[in-house]
Amino acid sequence: MTIGGNSADVALRDRAAKVLPGGMYGHLSARLLPEGYPQFFAHGAGAELWDVDGNRYIDFMCAYGPNLFGYADPEIDAAYTAQLREGDTLTGPSPLIVELAEAMTSQVAHAEWAVFCKNGTDATTAAVMAARAATRKRTLLRARGAYHGAAPWCTPRDAGVAPGDRANQILYDYNDVASLEAAVQAAGDDLAAIIASPIGQPAFAPQTLPTPEYARAARDLATRAGAMLIVDEVRTGYRTTTGSVWDTLGAAPDMSAWGKVLANGHPLSALLGGPAARKGAEKIYVTGSFWFSAAPMAAALVVQKRVREGAYLTHIKAIGAALRTGLAERADRHGVGFAQTGPETMPLFLFDDDADFRAGFFWGSQMLRRGVYVHPWHNMFINAAMTEAHIERTLAAADEAFAALAAAQASLPPNAILAAPAG
Amino acid sequence: MTIGGNSADVALRDRAAKVLPGGMYGHLSARLLPEGYPQFFAHGAGAELWDVDGNRYIDFMCAYGPNLFGYADPEIDAAYTAQLREGDTLTGPSPLIVELAEAMTSQVAHAEWAVFCKNGTDATTAAVMAARAATRKRTLLRARGAYHGAAPWCTPRDAGVAPGDRANQILYDYNDVASLEAAVQAAGDDLAAIIASPIGQPAFAPQTLPTPEYARAARDLATRAGAMLIVDEVRTGYRTTTGSVWDTLGAAPDMSAWGKVLANGHPLSALLGGPAARKGAEKIYVTGSFWFSAAPMAAALVVQKRVREGAYLTHIKAIGAALRTGLAERADRHGVGFAQTGPETMPLFLFDDDADFRAGFFWGSQMLRRGVYVHPWHNMFINAAMTEAHIERTLAAADEAFAALAAAQASLPPNAILAAPAG
Numbered sequence: 055m056t057i058g059g060n061s062a063d064v065a066l067r068d069r070a071a072k073v074l075p076g077g078m079y080g081h082l083s084a085r086l087l088p089e090g091y092p093q094f095f096a097h098g099a100g101a102e103l104w105d106v107d108g109n110r111y112i113d114f115m116c117a118y119g120p121n122l123f124g125y126a127d128p129e130i131d132a133a134y135t136a137q138l139r140e141g142d143t144l145t146g147p148s149p150l151i152v153e154l155a156e157a158m159t160s161q162v163a164h165a166e167w168a169v170f171c172k173n174g175t176d177a178t179t180a181a182v183m184a185a186r187a188a189t190r191k192r193t194l195l196r197a198r199g200a201y202h203g204a205a206p207w208c209t210p211r212d213a214g215v216a217p218g219d220r221a222n223q224i225l226y227d228y229n230d231v232a233s234l235e236a237a238v239q240a241a242g243d244d245l246a247a248i249i250a251s252p253i254g255q256p257a258f259a260p261q262t263l264p265t266p267e268y269a270r271a272a273r274d275l276a277t278r279a280g281a282m283l284i285v286d287e288v289r290t291g292y293r294t295t296t297g298s299v300w301d302t303l304g305a306a307p308d309m310s311a312w313g314k315v316l317a318n319g320h321p322l323s324a325l326l327g328g329p330a331a332r333k334g335a336e337k338i339y340v341t342g343s344f345w346f347s348a349a350p351m352a353a354a355l356v357v358q359k360r361v362r363e364g365a366y367l368t369h370i371k372a373i374g375a376a377l378r379t380g381l382a383e384r385a386d387r388h389g390v391g392f393a394q395t396g397p398e399t400m401p402l403f404l405f406d407d408d409a410d411f412r413a414g415f416f417w418g419s420q421m422l423r424r425g426v427y428v429h430p431w432h433n434m435f436i437n438a439a440m441t442e443a444h445i446e447r448t449l450a451a452a453d454e455a456f457a458a459l460a461a462a463q464a465s466l467p468p469n470a471i472l473a474a475p476a477g
Numbered sequence: 478m479t480i481g482g483n484s485a486d487v488a489l490r491d492r493a494a495k496v497l498p499g500g501m502y503g504h505l506s507a508r509l510l511p512e513g514y515p516q517f518f519a520h521g522a523g524a525e526l527w528d529v530d531g532n533r534y535i536d537f538m539c540a541y542g543p544n545l546f547g548y549a550d551p552e553i554d555a556a557y558t559a560q561l562r563e564g565d566t567l568t569g570p571s572p573l574i575v576e577l578a579e580a581m582t583s584q585v586a587h588a589e590w591a592v593f594c595k596n597g598t599d600a601t602t603a604a605v606m607a608a609r610a611a612t613r614k615r616t617l618l619r620a621r622g623a624y625h626g627a628a629p630w631c632t633p634r635d636a637g638v639a640p641g642d643r644a645n646q647i648l649y650d651y652n653d654v655a656s657l658e659a660a661v662q663a664a665g666d667d668l669a670a671i672i673a674s675p676i677g678q679p680a681f682a683p684q685t686l687p688t689p690e691y692a693r694a695a696r697d698l699a700t701r702a703g704a705m706l707i708v709d710e711v712r713t714g715y716r717t718t719t720g721s722v723w724d725t726l727g728a729a730p731d732m733s734a735w736g737k738v739l740a741n742g743h744p745l746s747a748l749l750g751g752p753a754a755r756k757g758a759e760k761i762y763v764t765g766s767f768w769f770s771a772a773p774m775a776a777a778l779v780v781q782k783r784v785r786e787g788a789y790l791t792h793i794k795a796i797g798a799a800l801r802t803g804l805a806e807r808a809d810r811h812g813v814g815f816a817q818t819g820p821e822t823m824p825l826f827l828f829d830d831d832a833d834f835r836a837g838f839f840w841g842s843q844m845l846r847r848g849v850y851v852h853p854w855h856n857m858f859i860n861a862a863m864t865e866a867h868i869e870r871t872l873a874a875a876d877e878a879f880a881a882l883a884a885a886q887a888s889l890p891p892n893a894i895l896a897a898p899a900g
Binding site: 093146183216319341 | 491492493494495497498499501502503504505506507515516517518519520521526527528529537538540541542544548549554557558561562563564565566567568569571572575578579582590591592595596597598599602605606607608609610627628629630631632634636637638639640641642643644645658711736737742743744746755757758759760761762763764765766767768769770779783828834849
């Protein structure tokens, strides 16, 4: 299982350069990945992925999250296609929107109502709107470097953003109670909402698990200010718990935004909320041509059933733990400084003293060559289709890749692709 | 073919009231429709729609646009499901994104690049961002009452919108060159973009076809100010021409936003652009978890093939013309003042002297009862699965419904649902 050619990928990149901005836009652009990482993929099944040149990988990116139960899960996709034949995008919603709202509000402790949409950004944006409508206040607090989507109010790049898009926002430092308190004070009597990632997952930097003190401070500060606490579960949803992460920390949000895994790759996101936010959600006008489509909801009902049963979570935690332990042992054995952060089901791998990610890029390329797709600066995901055999193959590849890195590390050239840290 | 019960619909509404804001959110809420209009649907096939109580309708709403070739078109859905088995939402895009960008930029005269997304709002928002990035200016001109999506910068309701969200916007009157010129003057040297609907389609009011003078004025004013002209084809796309409407008026835009019909109901939207906007599109960061999913693109390639062939357009124009002529004759015969506006493939029906839509609501209810779903205040859509037989059945129903209205019109009570015009 070694990487073969990439001529099909190169030919497609040439065509793409003419008809797509920059050759590829958004988070799936391979521009900030090591040379040789494929841009285009042909096939996915279970835990594995095939690029357009026929190279096969164990895929730890899971489509940047949506793949929770494996690509093309037979039961989930059968539910999707059966509903497609029955009725998908119609002149009104199907009964499935009610069933799914009932299922999610039963599953997620703080939720009693749901709005379904398509992008994670739709859900976070609607949450902010509902908070402003509910409180009749304007100021939004969000953590520096946290990703809440790609709308003008939150996209990580400044280009095309007008100053008004980010008016009435105050940034604070994640997991830092004093910083959050200062931001709340700065908001005065205009605080509409605090939006927080349940787990600190900035790109290019270690992940941070929230302290219960921080989460509860956010909850208490919002309550005292008559503001809404919004938790952005788009990336984390159902990957570390079968509910909402901050519910388990004693910091139940007023609203939470969900996406990615909800229909295991079919397009669906959701805003969930509790009683304090309901009036706000009723007042705002948010909608989309495909928000009510029934087929993704049919798929999501299968996902909800599995979340309710919970066996998948035990499995991905065990798989993630085996991967973490095995990688740590092998990195140690080769004397490579290797840091794994975040939940075991959403690992991030960084190398010590690797500011321009040259070691990460080298190691990632070595893994890729051995049929394992890892990401050098973004958190990854474990899915329920991964087996011990996938982890064994991954660890065997890692053993060789660490050895190659140990031999090459002293002489690695600077990383031209990430010379200046992106952000 | 008469309407039966609605007990299943009523039961679902009761459940929905608990778990969905206001019982239903967004444009598919039945709250502003006549009593008896169903909220929930079970099935769609071709030109027809079944509600959850088994009532069957010829559907002139077409899911508010996406249905161009009929519900559950076999060839389109087969392409979708085949691609689903191959690979849909993966860790990178499939080659189909390149093929589809090539197909659309070949089809639409002003386009040389494409960004694919999910909501129409994604495309209009990205267009505004790209215009601001390209011009390094901020002011956006848009027509009063025109719908460009449901993000904070454009949603038709004020709730949840902060003043900053609409900073740097100037409104003008559609189809009014003097109003547009005044707005351009007010923008001074800060004009980033003019966004325009290709056809005036406000809710609750007659549709307006643009004069070529107006469209060309928008083009010229944008060019002279170094600004971008954006045309919002989300609703109109491929329904009156196989390209972009304003290309045919000699007012080629720099960018156009597309959605709804692109994959005949599967979730897909697109921003297309020409050379002047390319750098702007390269600079902005816009993305979404499902923007690169391959299955909707496979469906869209079938749609593009049919658009290229063009026979569908001849057909829907003939169907739309037969409907218009037949309705006008029957309304006249019954002495009912009935105004049909907009393109024949996107008709809007309004009754004379009907400020609170009481006649429209009555007539719509009469049509519904006879198995025809028409909308009393929003434009409708003709799809290619409609046949002469559907039109004959519709005209037979309309004949009876006009007769019933003529008999009842003098004594219709005020319309409680639209007592105050919505907006």
